[in-house]
Amino acid sequence: xxxxxxxxxxxxxxxxxxxxxxxxxxxxxxxxxxxxxxxxxxxxxxxxxxxxxxxxxxxxxxxxxxxxxxxxxxxxxxxxxxxxxxxxxxxxxxxxxxxxxxxxxxxxxxxxxxxxxxxxxxxxxxxxxxxxxxxxxxxxxxxxxxxxxxxxxxxxxxxxxxxxxxxxxxxxxxxxxxxxxxxxxxxxxxxxxxxxxxxxxxxxxxxxxxxxxxxxxxxxxxxxxxxxxxxxxxxxxxxxxxxxxxxxxxxxxxxxxxxxxxxxxxxxxxxxxxxxxxxxxxxxxxxxxxxxxxxxxxxxxxxxxxxxxxxxxxxxxxxxxxxxxxxxxxxxxxxxxxxxxxxxxx
Amino acid sequence: xxxxxxxxxxxxxxxxxxxxxxxxxxxxxxxxxxxxxxxxxxxxxxxxxxxxxxxxxxxxxxxxxxxxxxxxxxxxxxxxxxxxxxxxxx
Ligand SMILES: [Zn+2]
Numbered sequence: 259x260x261x262x263x264x265x266x267x268x269x270x271x272x273x274x275x276x277x278x279x280x281x282x283x284x285x286x287x288x289x290x291x292x293x294x295x296x297x298x299x300x301x302x303x304x305x306x307x308x309x310x311x312x313x314x315x316x317x318x319x320x321x322x323x324x325x326x327x328x329x330x331x332x333x334x335x336x337x338x339x340x341x342x343x344x345x346x347x348x349x350x351x352x353x354x355x356x357x358x359x360x361x362x363x364x365x366x367x368x369x370x371x372x373x374x375x376x377x378x379x380x381x382x383x384x385x386x387x388x389x390x391x392x393x394x395x396x397x398x399x400x401x402x403x404x405x406x407x408x409x410x411x412x413x414x415x416x417x418x419x420x421x422x423x424x425x426x427x428x429x430x431x432x433x434x435x436x437x438x439x440x441x442x443x444x445x446x447x448x449x450x451x452x453x454x455x456x457x458x459x460x461x462x463x464x465x466x467x468x469x470x471x472x473x474x475x476x477x478x479x480x481x482x483x484x485x486x487x488x489x490x491x492x493x494x495x496x497x498x499x500x501x502x503x504x505x506x507x508x509x510x511x512x513x514x515x516x517x518x519x520x521x522x523x524x525x526x527x528x529x530x531x532x533x534x535x536x537x538x539x540x541x542x543x544x545x546x547x548x549x550x551x552x553x554x555x556x557x558x559x560x561x562x563x564x565x566x567x568x569x570x571x572x573x574x575x576x577x578x579x580x581x582x583x584x585x586x587x588x589x590x591x592x593x594x595x596x597x598x599x600x601x602x603x604x
Numbered sequence: 605x606x607x608x609x610x611x612x613x614x615x616x617x618x619x620x621x622x623x624x625x626x627x628x629x630x631x632x633x634x635x636x637x638x639x640x641x642x643x644x645x646x647x648x649x650x651x652x653x654x655x656x657x658x659x660x661x662x663x664x665x666x667x668x669x670x671x672x673x674x675x676x677x678x679x680x681x682x683x684x685x686x687x688x689x690x691x692x693x694x
Contacts, residue, residue: 286624303654413641416641418620456646457650459650461644463662466666469645469666469667473641473642475636476635492611
């Protein structure tokens, strides 16, 4: 076979960990004699303790909510809301299980699918949630996405877990959520991270001002001068670190410690008017830039930007291995790749 | 301490770098150099808690404790000796 005709992400040409789905192209991966990767081995003891830890975190969240509910002037929680199934389900949990006053915030990167907007409206109406959408001007987003599509400007640590394009968007989402929470004195900020995206230990955590500050500085410094100044205005202003240091919210991502079953989540959401999108690729149910972001990451770095997250979920047993392979090792939806490429004029 | 330093270096190299042959200075700022990002810090905290059986409080997750291999190792050894002292006192 002519090697140039092989797809970089074709599992028939790649060695995968027999337990999770990390490929041999994942940086620094090592397989033992049983074909199991070092990440699976490293996680073994933590996984054994996970059920007890999850129960512990559910209690911790109950206690935290009891201590803050109804005390803030406007809202108890702000939810970073994409309209996808994970954030929709988290929002449902905050409303139905905890009866919190929630403000849902959508970062509109100019690639949010029409289906996602329909779902956002249906779910916020059904749950009785206030919603705001934030969109920076298209010229700024366009130049940011063109920069991140062409170069991997962020650190290896970031790129091992997400594409450059996604990282730029997530930076917006995180800082806008924190900034709004601080400005409106909202004590909780909620995210719909899947159980594969962030560890349980961080699922309930007071935001740490000095850490955020240092992180934002590193992110800003990664950006080229052309967009630095404009981008900085979306980040947390320096003055907030002193002026509002008591208002930094506690971050929660409950899906790390509640039972996670994709099919059951979809059924529950359909009960409140949410519809599974058909026009987006298999890994993201809400963003029309995703397929393109995946494609450029794959071409440059030879591993899928979602493989870390999905491998974690397979390892944790919340996703069958075959389904993980299907999600990660299927080709990107070429129509969507082209749609984004054209829109970005690349 | 030397053992801890070795384990932490290995964890960071395996989990956050593209290239294992890159040598990290024990005093280098992991956040400023972008070796670790915000999610990375949380993964590091999870690893430390799991490996050394210590509980890191939210307010201890600060750059002074976690920003370089030396700071991390020193922080862990202090937590471990505190743990031993607490046990002895009980
Ligand atoms: Zn594995």
